[in-house]
Amino acid sequence: xxxxxxxxxxxxxxxxxxxxxxxxxxxxxxxxxxxxxxxxxxxxxxxxxxxxxxxxxxxxxxxxxxxxxxxxxxxxxxxxxxxxxxxxxxxxxxxxxxxxxxxxxxxxxxxxxxxxxxxxxxxxxxxxxxxxxxxxxxxxxxxxxxxxxxxxxxxxxxxxxxxxxxxxxxxxxxxxxxxxxxxxxxxxxxxxxxxxxxxxxxxxxxxxxxxxxxxxxxxxxxxxxxxxxxxxxxxxxxxxxxxxxxxxxxxxxxxxxxxxxxxxxxxxxxxxxxxxxxxxxxxxxxxxxxxxxxxxxxxxxxxxxxxxxxxxxxxxxxxxxxxxxxxxxxxxxxxxxxxxxxxxxxxxxxxxxxxxxxxxxxxxxxxxxxxxxxxxxxxxxxxxxxxxxxxxxxxxxxxxxxxxxxxxxxxxxxxxxxxxxxxxxxxxxxxxxxxxx
Numbered sequence: 288x289x290x291x292x293x294x295x296x297x298x299x300x301x302x303x304x305x306x307x308x309x310x311x312x313x314x315x316x317x318x319x320x321x322x323x324x325x326x327x328x329x330x331x332x333x334x335x336x337x338x339x340x341x342x343x344x345x346x347x348x349x350x351x352x353x354x355x356x357x358x359x360x361x362x363x364x365x366x367x368x369x370x371x372x373x374x375x376x377x378x379x380x381x382x383x384x385x386x387x388x389x390x391x392x393x394x395x396x397x398x399x400x401x402x403x404x405x406x407x408x409x410x411x412x413x414x415x416x417x418x419x420x421x422x423x424x425x426x427x428x429x430x431x432x433x434x435x436x437x438x439x440x441x442x443x444x445x446x447x448x449x450x451x452x453x454x455x456x457x458x459x460x461x462x463x464x465x466x467x468x469x470x471x472x473x474x475x476x477x478x479x480x481x482x483x484x485x486x487x488x489x490x491x492x493x494x495x496x497x498x499x500x501x502x503x504x505x506x507x508x509x510x511x512x513x514x515x516x517x518x519x520x521x522x523x524x525x526x527x528x529x530x531x532x533x534x535x536x537x538x539x540x541x542x543x544x545x546x547x548x549x550x551x552x553x554x555x556x557x558x559x560x561x562x563x564x565x566x567x568x569x570x571x572x573x574x575x576x577x578x579x580x581x582x583x584x585x586x587x588x589x590x591x592x593x594x595x596x597x598x599x600x601x602x603x604x605x606x607x608x609x610x611x612x613x614x615x616x617x618x619x620x621x622x623x624x625x626x627x628x629x630x631x632x633x634x635x636x637x638x639x640x641x642x643x644x645x646x647x648x649x650x651x652x653x654x655x656x657x658x659x660x661x662x663x664x665x666x667x668x669x670x671x672x673x674x675x676x677x678x679x680x681x682x683x684x685x686x687x688x689x690x691x692x693x694x695x696x697x698x699x700x701x702x703x704x705x706x707x708x709x710x711x712x713x714x715x716x717x718x719x720x721x722x723x724x
Contacts, residue, residue, distance in 0.1 A: 358371045444456075497516065
């Protein structure tokens with residue numbers, strides 16, 4: 288007898304293998320923060336934030352990030368961080384002190400980490416500084432000449448332009464190891480912005496020849512290189528929801544096609560680092576979208592994008608069922624919750640966890656949708672959708688996990704009366720969380 292698809296998931300051992308989100312990019316000549324679409328990289332607003340309203344005067348803004356209900360912008364030569372309201376309209380003052388020649392800034396594990404290289408004061412030099420969100424200095428630790436810092440699955444990853452390397456540190460500043468050590472001749476030279484892809488790999492922007500975008504896996508092995516030598520020195524890089532890359536240089540903001548290496552100018556400017564905002568405040572990242580940008584849905588049922596990052600269309604919702612999350616990625620806080628919208632109303636669905644992003648994060652055909660999470664499957668909770676097609680998890684998502692674990696989540700649901708492909712079940716997009724302590 289054929290098993291019910293929701294019940295059958297318990298026995299599966301799958302083989303391994305954001306919608307309204309926007310991107311902030313400072314323009315260090317115009318002294319503005321620009322806003323771009325995270326879907327296709329198109330320009331939304333060239334003056335989302337007018338930094339000329341700040342005091343002291345801006346000089347070289349590098350990166351803008353969200354900190355609570357504020358936006359903070361690091362400025363390399365003004366030696367300060369400017370604070371604005373979340374809509375970019377109102378200057379709130381400056382945050383943090385004790386820096387000189389700072390570059391990348393990132394909110395990690397509840398603290399703001401800032402890379403610093405200048406020697407214009409006691410305790411300065413090649414260091415990374417950790418601040419509380421109220422601006423209190425918590426820690427200063429020595430690093431190689433740093434240009435950016437990001438969270439990488441429970442630890443810090445810092446771009447070191449002195450050694451042309453990507454260096455791993457614990458949150459408290461203890462050096463762990465070099466993830467990748469380049470000779471600066473055949474490999475990356477002068478690494479600027481670092482970002483994590485949806486599949487867990489690292490993208491790094493190499494400023495000096497051989498300039499380009501470099502991709503590394505979690506072992507530090509170089510997987511890809513995209514040559515950008517025809518552009519002014521590369522500064523920033525981000526992964527768009529449509530599978531393209533967005534890059535920045537002294538000449539402007541460009542899209543880069545990973546398949547062909549072709550670049551297209553989007554907006555001429557002196558663009559710097561790229562940071563995702565709006566809808567990405569949860570603990571992880573949506574991936575494996577059923578909108579035709581990756582693996583095509585089984586019977587031409589790609590979603591129409593109306594429900595943000597989502598799985599394949601399901602007959603009830605042309606935008607598909609979307610999986611997002613609230614809370615944080617902190618295991619000690621244990622406050623992360625999975626949320627589904629656009630599912631089949633009043634039908635059962637299963638939240639499950641797995642180790643891998645299937646097919647490099649693009650997913651494989653499965654029922655009316657895409658199987659995005661594979662490897663060792665753990666059933667978390669069966670939760671029927673309500674009359675509006677919404678569902679939320681209540682089981683602890685981080686149970687049994689350790690800091691540094693990267694897990695993928697998905698919701699598998701029945702839709703017998705609205706199955707477009709005849710399988711009577713469908714899935715949301717995938718959702719990835721890099722768990723922290």
